[in-house]
Amino acid sequence: MIHLIQRGLMFGNLIHVQSAALIERYNRALKHLANHQTKLTDFHIDISGYSPEIGDELDDPLYLNHAGVNRQFILLTTDQKNAPLLNAKFSTSREILKEFILKNEPQLFALTARDAVAGELVNSVYSVDGPAKLFDIRRVKIEADTTSGTVAEAQALADNVDRFMREEDAWFDDVLIADMITSAKRTGDVTRNPIALDLMEFEQRNFWTAHFGGLYVFQGMDHPALISSGMKEALGKLPIKYVFDTKDRNQIAKFLEYNDLAEPIVKARGIDAAAILRQKMDFIVVDVAQESGIDLAGATRRDIRALARRHAQDLPEEFHGLADLLRWAEEGGKWPRITSDHPAYFYTLRSADHGNRDLVNMLLSQLSPKDVRQLFICHKELFYQLYATWHDTKKSYVAEFLEREYQVDKAGARAALFGHEPEMEQPVPAPKKDGPWGVSEKKIAAVGPWGAVRGK
Structure with a gap:
């Protein structure tokens, strides 16, 4: 791979971490997320904070992605938004992380000036022990905070300020006032400079995953299907009617056309x-x-x-x-x-x-x-x-x-x-007596739009 690395075609656009302060922040976050720390004095990280050098050091290329699901991340700088995602297990992960950073860039810029932000892409699945488990992944939610809990503490302070302004006897609540003063020393004035992250949720209905040799899952389609890089028979029973592998060229062509x-x-x-x-x-x-x-x-x-x-x-x-x-x-x-x-x-x-x-x-x-x-x-x-x-x-x-x-x-x-140029005008489709592609709807219902293939 030396030709690719030398030309920036592999491990390109990674963020170089070499300052003692950033390494110390990274170690705090790594300890917080995975109970590990690095002894390296410089390394490179991708958009998620994963470092190939630390992966080699720990002999664990999935140290931020246990079992290949619920990817964890460490943000040291908002510049990570332009970095690639290494060892991707799901095709949607990089875009989710990039959108999260862009949406919260001012807040993340302020937070990472003093600490690392650690988080996780969370779904309801914690291990993928069979292909059917992939269909339980419907939405991905982001959870994130600094290693010292700045965001959570700022939210608690904001709640206390709201309570203080709302309750008539709050002026006499010494405990409440003391808590507010202590929190404000760490978070600053949250009434003027709110510290909050839009943690966001993303629908994950259509995606590629590296699990089980590589699978393309198209659930959110008029005519859903799964396409396997390997033999479809090895996948077992799945909760989707149409399952193809890359040898099923006719069926894949029709799937692309019908959708x-x-x-x-x-x-x-x-x-x-x-x-x-x-x-x-x-x-x-x-x-x-x-x-x-x-x-x-x-x-x-x-x-x-x-x-x-x-x-x-x-x-x-x-x-x-x-x-x-x-x-x-x-x-x-x-x-x-x-x-x-x-x-x-x-x-x-x-x-x-x-x-x-x-x-x-x-x-x-x-x-x-x-x-x-x-x-x-x-x-x-x-x-x-x-x-x-x-x-x-x-x-x-x-x-x-x-x-x-x-x-x-x-x-x-x-x-x-x-790239796609915008259409000059939207064509008005002529009404059809048969199905939307000139195929009888009854025939589609009887044998499926891609012909006779394996059922559920």
């Missing part, structure tokens, strides 16, 4: 579809080149396309399917019929514009893994896993490409690939 989750790249607004298709084709050539032992050191796009011409007969169906689609997009040729059975099918899609865009792009990147740029952006866990299996020539080429084409302008690259 309006994906759109063809060539029909998307505001993107250069031809450029995206060409780049996907280049990545497929690189994949074939590494298998053939071809040296890609210093290879340019022109070199990659020259390789494609020389080795056209060795290129897989993914390449030829995308080439047909590119000819249609650029030259107005015959529309290629690329069905879900075709290896190129999922390479031709991206997420539509909806609240689960990142999750759907994550799924699509797993279904089209030779597009290493999309895989890196949308599913880093799988990218790092596959990267470790590649030959050195592909590792070097991909690392150099990502540094050159993505790292210099991450926001621009994401917008070019996945």
Whole structure:
């Protein structure tokens, strides 16, 4: 992984902790949360306060995420909002933490000036001993305070102030007044500078989890389903009717279509579809080149396309399917019929514009893994896993490409690939006698929208 680390593509944007004061605060929080402390004099932390160096020191990569659920966090600075989340077990965790920090940034800035803020992403599940347990996770609530309990004490002081102002005899309550004075020495004037955190709750109905080999859970859909990275039969009985694995290409394609989750790249607004298709084709050539032992050191796009011409007969169906689609997009040729059975099918899609865009792009990147740029952006866990299996020539080429084409302008690259322009006007759908996709509602009710698949 050295190529990635050197280019900031792995462990990039972590926060460097090296001052004695911050380390002391971190240790207080770590003791408070996990009954551990570090002896390191400098280390790096992610958005949750997890440090890979401390993970190595404790020989526990889950020291802030016991059993992979209810992730704990330590905030030393609001700058952590821009850091990645390492060892993610749920796809929603980083966005929840980032939104919490942004929502409470002024308060957290004041609190972390004197102490660490420690907390937890809490749900009703404390261990995931079987896939069915995942369906008990409905909402995630944040609990947080400083290690000295500043937020809780400020709330107690505010309650006492309210009581003092409300009760007629409060002026004669020496105990109440003494408590208020003692608390105010630690919290300051909470009437002028309130110390309170919006702890927030988040619905978690649709998510990816690393548990059980990787699962995509889509509960909050018109037509819910679970998609497994491994064999679906190994999951056992689940409280959801439709369960697929990544080999069920037809069913997954229909699932995406029926829930309006994906759109063809060539029909998307505001993107250069031809450029995206060409780049996907280049990545497929690189994949074939590494298998053939071809040296890609210093290879340019022109070199990659020259390789494609020389080795056209060795290129897989993914390449030829995308080439047909590119000819249609650029030259107005015959529309290629690329069905879900075709290896190129999922390479031709991206997420539509909806609240689960990142999750759907994550799924699509797993279904089209030779597009290493999309895989890196949308599913880093799988990218790092596959990267470790590649030959050195592909590792070097991909690392150099990502540094050159993505790292210099991450926001621009994401917008070019996945951005959505607002619609000029909302089309009015024509009434249909059958189902919303021209399919008989009776037929859907009888066999399910994805055909005959395993039941409950």
